[in-house]
Amino acid sequence: MTEFLNYLISGISLGSVYAIIALGYTMVYGIAKMLNFAHGDVIMVGGYVSFCAVFYLDLPGWLATILAIIVCTVLGVVIEGLAYKPLRQAGTLAVLITAIGVSYFLQNAAQLIWGTSTKSYASVMPGNLSLGGVTIPYISILTIAACLIIMVVLTQFINRSKLGKAMRACSEDKGAAQLMGIHVNRTISMTFAIGSALAAIAGVLLCSSYTTLNPTTGSMPGIKAFTAAVFGGIGSIPGAFLGGILLGVIESMAKAYLSSALANSIVFAVLIIVLLVRPAGLLGKYVPEKV
Amino acid sequence: MAKKVFEKGKMVPVPSHSIIPERDLYKSPILECSHLGIDFGGLAAVKDFNITVGRTEIAGLIGPNGAGKTTVFNLLTKVYHPTRGTILVDGMDTAGKTPAQVNRMGIARTFQNIRLFNNLSVEDNVKIGLHNQTRYNALSGILRLPNYWKQEKMAHESAMELLSIFDMQDLAGHKAGSLPYGAQRRLEIVRALATNPSLLLLDEPAAGMNPSETVELMENIVKIRDTFHIAIMLIEHDMNLVMGICEGICVLNFGQIIAKGTAEEIQNNPVVIEAYLGKQKEG
Numbered sequence: 001m002t003e004f005l006n007y008l009i010s011g012i013s014l015g016s017v018y019a020i021i022a023l024g025y026t027m028v029y030g031i032a033k034m035l036n037f038a039h040g041d042v043i044m045v046g047g048y049v050s051f052c053a054v055f056y057l058d059l060p061g062w063l064a065t066i067l068a069i070i071v072c073t074v075l076g077v078v079i080e081g082l083a084y085k086p087l088r089q090a091g092t093l094a095v096l097i098t099a100i101g102v103s104y105f106l107q108n109a110a111q112l113i114w115g116t117s118t119k120s121y122a123s124v125m126p127g128n129l130s131l132g133g134v135t136i137p138y139i140s141i142l143t144i145a146a147c148l149i150i151m152v153v154l155t156q157f158i159n160r161s162k163l164g165k166a167m168r169a170c171s172e173d174k175g176a177a178q179l180m181g182i183h184v185n186r187t188i189s190m191t192f193a194i195g196s197a198l199a200a201i202a203g204v205l206l207c208s209s210y211t212t213l214n215p216t217t218g219s220m221p222g223i224k225a226f227t228a229a230v231f232g233g234i235g236s237i238p239g240a241f242l243g244g245i246l247l248g249v250i251e252s253m254a255k256a257y258l259s260s261a262l263a264n265s266i267v268f269a270v271l272i273i274v275l276l277v278r279p280a281g282l283l284g285k286y287v288p289e290k291v
Numbered sequence: 292m293a294k295k296v297f298e299k300g301k302m303v304p305v306p307s308h309s310i311i312p313e314r315d316l317y318k319s320p321i322l323e324c325s326h327l328g329i330d331f332g333g334l335a336a337v338k339d340f341n342i343t344v345g346r347t348e349i350a351g352l353i354g355p356n357g358a359g360k361t362t363v364f365n366l367l368t369k370v371y372h373p374t375r376g377t378i379l380v381d382g383m384d385t386a387g388k389t390p391a392q393v394n395r396m397g398i399a400r401t402f403q404n405i406r407l408f409n410n411l412s413v414e415d416n417v418k419i420g421l422h423n424q425t426r427y428n429a430l431s432g433i434l435r436l437p438n439y440w441k442q443e444k445m446a447h448e449s450a451m452e453l454l455s456i457f458d459m460q461d462l463a464g465h466k467a468g469s470l471p472y473g474a475q476r477r478l479e480i481v482r483a484l485a486t487n488p489s490l491l492l493l494d495e496p497a498a499g500m501n502p503s504e505t506v507e508l509m510e511n512i513v514k515i516r517d518t519f520h521i522a523i524m525l526i527e528h529d530m531n532l533v534m535g536i537c538e539g540i541c542v543l544n545f546g547q548i549i550a551k552g553t554a555e556e557i558q559n560n561p562v563v564i565e566a567y568l569g570k571q572k573e574g
Contacts, residue, residue: 173408
């Protein structure tokens with residue numbers, strides 16, 4: 001039983017990281033209607049920035065995290081402005097391929113700057129909490145709490161704030177939104193800024209849980225978070241949250257009780273089955289085309 | 292629901308939220324287009340389009356299908372960038388402006404095929420129009436600071452007041468996409484009005500409406516003009532509406548203005564009759 005609880009908590013914690021990343025994917029998809037495959041690599045940059053802040057500048061963990069958030073936010077806006085904005089009128093395939101290009105660019109740039117060797121990352125919140133036989137790392141608690149807070153704040157932001165309303169308007173009809181006085185480009189930039197800030201947080205939390213960091217650290221969690229976003233229904237914020245948590249728990253359970261080598265395959269098999277039954281994802285809306 | 296009676300000639304008082312600044316009503320035209328034109332791959336869709344719209348004028352833009360009427364609207368709102376010519380809004384050149392900037396300069400529009408934010412509530416649709424006028428930052432929105440409540444309350448009141456033009460307050464909580472067709476058309480007008488325009492462009496406002504709805508719409512268009520002191524330019528195929536309320540009418544055919552004038556002048560203009568009905572046989 002304690003073993004099960006340990007796996008469950010580590011699954012929820014992992015799932016929370018996926019959920020935070022998936023929120024970035026889903027927001028950008030919802031508003032800019034594009035898949036930002038470079039999102040995973042922004043996580044890696046966030047990891048490296050916080051690593052350098054702690055390792056070279058001796059900054060405390062929270063300050064390193066804030067620094068990572070600032071750098072990633074700027075990076076996200078710059079990527080959007082340089083790589084995606086000129087392609088606003090181009091087809092989705094062109095943007096998709098550009099995003100893959102940006103992803104490789106970030107990975108290779110990281111190799112140039114920080115080298116290919118794996119760095120050992122010092123957790124921003126070391127230590128464990130023991131409850132009976134169950135050991136919970138503090139970082140897991142922090143991750144789950146961060147995910148919940150982000151989820152609540154983001155939902156409030158989207159539903160209540162002026163910019164949130166502008167985002168929802170852009171996601172429905174950019175042309176009409178523009179003619180209602182909404183600066184669509186600025187709104188999309190802000191979406192990337194928010195998504196990238198979340199990626200930075202995810203980067204710090206992810207590296208703190210796994211304590212390793214290399215230039216491809218972000219790609220696998222990035223793809224899994226994308227899966228989580230599709231699993232929950234892409235474009236839906238509660239969907240990204242649900243998808244992330246479920247994916248984390250499934251992965252953790254598969255590792256523990258089935259096979260650690262097959263864990264990833266099991267995760268994707270579940271995704272395929274869910275999509276066969278619900279093509280729009282768990283919380284996605286299936287809108288039939290009007291003819 | 293009590294139907295609002297429109298009294299002709301009587302000015303309706305300006306609503307209390309007073310989002311409309313004082314305007315000099317008769318000094319200069321709100322819109323001046325000179326030699327406006329656009330080519331689509333060698334085809335001149337609109338050429339040499341000259342028009343002046345007064346501060347509180349109701350102007351009509353008519354013409355056979357494919358004459359380029361909606362293209363003119365798209366040029367005015369910068370959805371298309373003109374190949375030639377200039378557009379002055381309130382005396383200011385709109386060259387190089389984005390649609391959002393032109394909207395803030397005072398042009399708002401509706402669409403021929405309704406383009407509401409279908410998954411948002413009716414009230415939120417209007418509030419997006421009010422976007423430029425509400426002032427609070429994202430943080431106070433998330434944390435629900437007092438400023439947020441104050442601004443939201445103001446936005447709510449303005450939205451309700453605007454919706455009341457068409458007696459639509461009761462629908463505020465509904466999703467825009469779930470409204471019947473006529474109500475969606477009216478909501479589009481309300482949303483456009485919420486951006487505080489000086490010139491409102493209506494693209495076929497009466498399309499799909501029955502005669503009694505059209506009469507009501509005509510009254511409302513005049514009421515909007517008298518309440519907000521704005522200019523309205525409309526594209527419409529319903530000649531009763533156009534001839535009934537438009538003070539100035541401009542007829543477009545094959546992208547060119549073939550006639551301008553009052554309803555009476557247009558009705559008796561042989562060039563217009565030819566464009567609509569074809570040439571009469573000699574003899």
